[in-house]
Amino acid sequence: MQVSIETTSGLERRLTVGVPAARVDSEVDERLKKAAKNVKMPGFRPGKVPMKVMRQRFGAGVRQEVLGEVMSQSFQEAVVQENLRPAGQPSIEPKSLDAGKDLEYIATFEVFPEVEVADMEGFAVEKPVAEVTDEDVDNIIEVFRKQQGEWQAVERAAVEGDRVNISYVGTKDGEAFEGGSAEDSELELGSGRMIPGFEDGIVGMQAGDEKTLELTFPDEYHNEDLKGAAVEFKVTVNTVEEMVPAALNEELFEKYGVEEGGEEQFRKEVAENMARELKNAVDAKVKQQVMDAVIAAHENVDIPRALIAQEVDALRNQMFQQFGGAAGQDLDLKSLLPDDMFTENAEKRVKLGLVLSELIKKLELKAEAERVRATIEEMASTYQEPEEVINWYYSNQEQLASVESKVLEDQVVEKLLEGAKIAEKACSYQEAIAPAEQEDA
Template structure:
């Protein structure tokens, strides 16, 4: 076996690997000798099949296995000897495609190496940690919103307006015939809620208690019941009562509706929730400022293949965001722009840097942290949580997608702990402006 370097340019490496025909034949013979005692063929007892016949019967398949094992072994041996860490899976191609049994096999192997990452002086990193505390006005605003959501309805005189509730009896008919599921009594309908088919609620704005009205509508073409989809219908409606919305009182009763023991307890819960939201927003700002500093203070060569793959992924993702109507991937090719490539270079650089810092400092994501993250994502699929959890357990790529951001955040926390950090108290509006500025960049 012979390995010859054919390219060493920056992080790019290419090699030519030659495996002799004699080596391949020896591997095949070794496999045949190992398998011979267990093989039985017509006319021969188990373990007594002649080697020549075995080679004729199984040789071609075993030769393929021997080639793969020889190439894999040569590649791994080379990496162990040189200490190279490929940025992506090495690309291996057959050179002598006209190979026949007995010939040497020649393959080319190419890859981009991971670069050497320079050390970081954590104390040279200076960060400002923004701190915003919930104000009484913030808590009062949240309470008022909860009261609106917990609104009641009281009987009113006069015409129904948008946002009012009408209590109605109705019977729906298509072609003069009542249809199943098209009738109800004492149904409370909030006008403007969009809970009925388009056009129904609009025609009840202005009705009074005791009034009867024929509401003429058409079912949408994509309506769930096929026998009604796209058809015109008339609903005979009797208005029994008109009610106006009344916000709930901000008191202990409101608190109990939201699972708190008292109004003070509810205020405490709201304060904690707002504080958590502010802390999360402030962390976004802190993390961006940290990454900006790391990007500026560290420089090293980037694996071209990684940058290209990341740029293509960014271009593909943004294209789909601009064309939400396209759900598949059977579209034409999408070219990465210079802007995509610049963003990709930053992401690859920071990704490699954080990975190296995390590895050197033994930052790890625990099993408990992974389980918690998986459970949180599983909640996005009501009724399918178990299936989602089992899918993640069996899928290494899906696990990595969950683990990667957890690992990155833990590395960020590690760096922040060692950096020179000062705290600055700010208002909610100032925090919002800081977050908006991130999104504008």
């Protein structure tokens, strides 16, 4: 087999591969001989069809099949021979496929970059420091009580947090506009569902009250005709309801998985779950800062376009499923969710993956079995049958590999943190568990 390699640009390589005709022809003959033993053809006894006839009837199809397999096999042999690491599938361009002549084709593909790990000593990390207070536990329990509570009608003016049933008509320049009217619509005041000023205008109204709200649509509104438009809403309040939280009793405790121990045990389990959530949130924020520092320190790493395309597809499918999409639906996802939505994030993730892989090699890290087990046990502890969940992870190789990957990432983060400048920042429980972008806002 003859192989020549050319660097076309950056990470792209062009491989010209020549395979002796004998390799293809012998494989074609071998398959035709095997097939002849089972072929039934009029005028011939079973298994006695002459090779000449087999070649005439089936030779072209068998040869096409063999050519595809030989090109695939020889490409793998060529990249091993040339010590290459392809990133993604090659583009194959046949040059010579004629029978009796050597097979020749050109394979164009990208290779993984050579990643040189940068010195990250002394990068800055801010670590949130918080604790779960009794007040925090009280606040979460109040949320649980409202989740299980009931709405009850009241004869008073509406306040924020109440639910109102309203009918309204929206007009622009005296004309009703599409989507601006509704009958018997329920709205929780303070939810932010409506445009600015709408919900505030209803606060103070009682059942039976009517009011005209003079408002302005936001400049960034999705409807072009209403962007920045001055409008009026004639609103009628039909009912006002307040939330009556569920009682703090055994019935409530059971709904959240506490069947014994009463309020004391309920508060204890709520506090433990909050402490676990706090630890995970702090770890995630620190880890994100480390990952951002890794990307910043490796700005010049070349990224194979093929890997970015794969990651874009993965992110697109992930978003589609998150919003209720099901596999097999006849939709043009690329039109619905174009590449541009995911490209920047995909580039970061691919670059991070390449650098982390190199860091793992450099630091000679392997996923520690004890940590993998502890991670799975922690995830399983939130389920009613933890042992079943643990067994499921260990019987599912794909899921187990996912946990091992996470553990490896955590080990890399810990190693890098040894050389980081860590500044602790005191904050509340709510501030600590808030997502980073929400915290910035």
